[in-house]
Amino acid sequence: MTAHPTLAELAGRVTADRGRPAYGHDALITCDRLVRVFTADGVEVQALQGLDLLVSEGELMALVGASGSGKSTLMNILAGLDTPTAGAARVAGRDLLTMTARDRLAYRREVVGFVWQQTSRNLLPYLTSSQNVALPMQLAGSRGRSRAARRARAERALELLELLEVADCRDRRPHEMSGGQQQRVAIAVALAGDPAVLLADEPTGELDSHTAEQIFAAFRTANERLGTTVVIVTHDQAVASEVRRTVAIRDGRTSTEVLRRSEVDAATGHETVVAREYAMLDRAGRLQLPAEYTRALGMRDRVALELEPDHIAVRPDDSEHG
Numbered sequence: 270m271t272a273h274p275t276l277a278e279l280a281g282r283v284t285a286d287r288g289r290p291a292y293g294h295d296a297l298i299t300c301d302r303l304v305r306v307f308t309a310d311g312v313e314v315q316a317l318q319g320l321d322l323l324v325s326e327g328e329l330m331a332l333v334g335a336s337g338s339g340k341s342t343l344m345n346i347l348a349g350l351d352t353p354t355a356g357a358a359r360v361a362g363r364d365l366l367t368m369t370a371r372d373r374l375a376y377r378r379e380v381v382g383f384v385w386q387q388t389s390r391n392l393l394p395y396l397t398s399s400q401n402v403a404l405p406m407q408l409a410g411s412r413g414r415s416r417a418a419r420r421a422r423a424e425r426a427l428e429l430l431e432l433l434e435v436a437d438c439r440d441r442r443p444h445e446m447s448g449g450q451q452q453r454v455a456i457a458v459a460l461a462g463d464p465a466v467l468l469a470d471e472p473t474g475e476l477d478s479h480t481a482e483q484i485f486a487a488f489r490t491a492n493e494r495l496g497t498t499v500v501i502v503t504h505d506q507a508v509a510s511e512v513r514r515t516v517a518i519r520d521g522r523t524s525t526e527v528l529r530r531s532e533v534d535a536a537t538g539h540e541t542v543v544a545r546e547y548a549m550l551d552r553a554g555r556l557q558l559p560a561e562y563t564r565a566l567g568m569r570d571r572v573a574l575e576l577e578p579d580h581i582a583v584r585p586d587d588s589e590h591g
């Protein structure tokens with residue numbers, strides 16, 4: 270890039286920008302400057318403050334962040350249970366801001382499946398596992414009302430329970446199963462409508478670490494075997510470090526992202542996972558530096574920038590008026 274572009278070069282850049290596809294045009298989930306403001310007792314809380322997020326089809330990714338950073342707010346919006354105040358959110362081609370009540374219902378039945386932290390919120394207590402899994406198919410009118418249709422739904426329910434290794438619990442009601450078994454059945458229920466996206470809010474929050482591992486393996490199975498895109502909100506570092514991509518949310522915005530990839534040592538054939546942290550750069554050029562970085566160098570209010578041939582240096586303010 271030249272430091273002083275000519276007018277013709279600038280005009281060329283504008284034309285190139287115009288031809289560029291819209292932000293997130295090929296993503297399955299696109300959140301573009303998403304805002305959600307709550308008003309409680311006359312006080313305004315900005316739960317999401319212009320959040321940008323893209324998730325590709327077939328991804329298995331985790332969202333992490335401190336309590337109150339906006340994770341559940343985002344999940345409720347993506348689940349079609351809450352409406353954003355401003356910005357844009359699209360999932361599998363559906364616009365979450367302009368959907369009618371009827372569209373929203375269809376969206377929840379056909380496009381997304383969800384698994385919540387409270388096992389009791391995922392399953393109906395008086396139904397068996399098979400009935401719980403068959404219910405969303407029945408509500409969606411899938412396969413009709415005939416006896417053959419009922420049999421087809423029961424077969425599909427059993428297939429899903431087998432896939433998640435809880436077929437032995439098919440005739441049990443929730444209180445007759447462990448927390449881990451209930452969550453696996455809950456994943457089967459969420460998958461029953463064959464959703465494009467599976468959303469999970471702290472699905473392992475109430476479980477011990479061994480059971481949490483099994484639940485995470487169940488999400489991986491859904492992702493790998495059925496091709497379902499999976500977004501998991503988690504506090505669990507073990508879960509977060511198992512996925513290829515972890516996005517951190519801070520103060521209602523996506524702040525940093527950790528990408529992991531496997532590297533095989535050519536000499537030993539030994540495989541290691543290499544993790545690298547990235548910061549999100551929004552379209553206005555805004556960048557959020559991790560608090561531990563700015564604290565370590567005592568950066569506040571203003572930093573010095575230098576454009577180098579292959580990087581940008583960010584240094585503590587060294588001006589006299591700093």
Ligand SMILES: Nc1ncnc2c1ncn2[C@@H]1O[C@H](COP(=O)(O)OP(=O)(O)OP(=O)(O)O)[C@@H](O)[C@H]1O
Pocket residue numbers: 307308309314315316334335336337338339340341342343
């Ligand atoms: N219905 C609501 N009314 C008012 N404020 C709300 C509402 N829901 C969330 N908030 C506020 O929005 C902010 C984000 O909340 P959110 O539940 O999304 O955070 P979170 O990251 O999921 O936290 P946690 O990890 O504790 O579940 C918080 O300040 C919260 O108090």
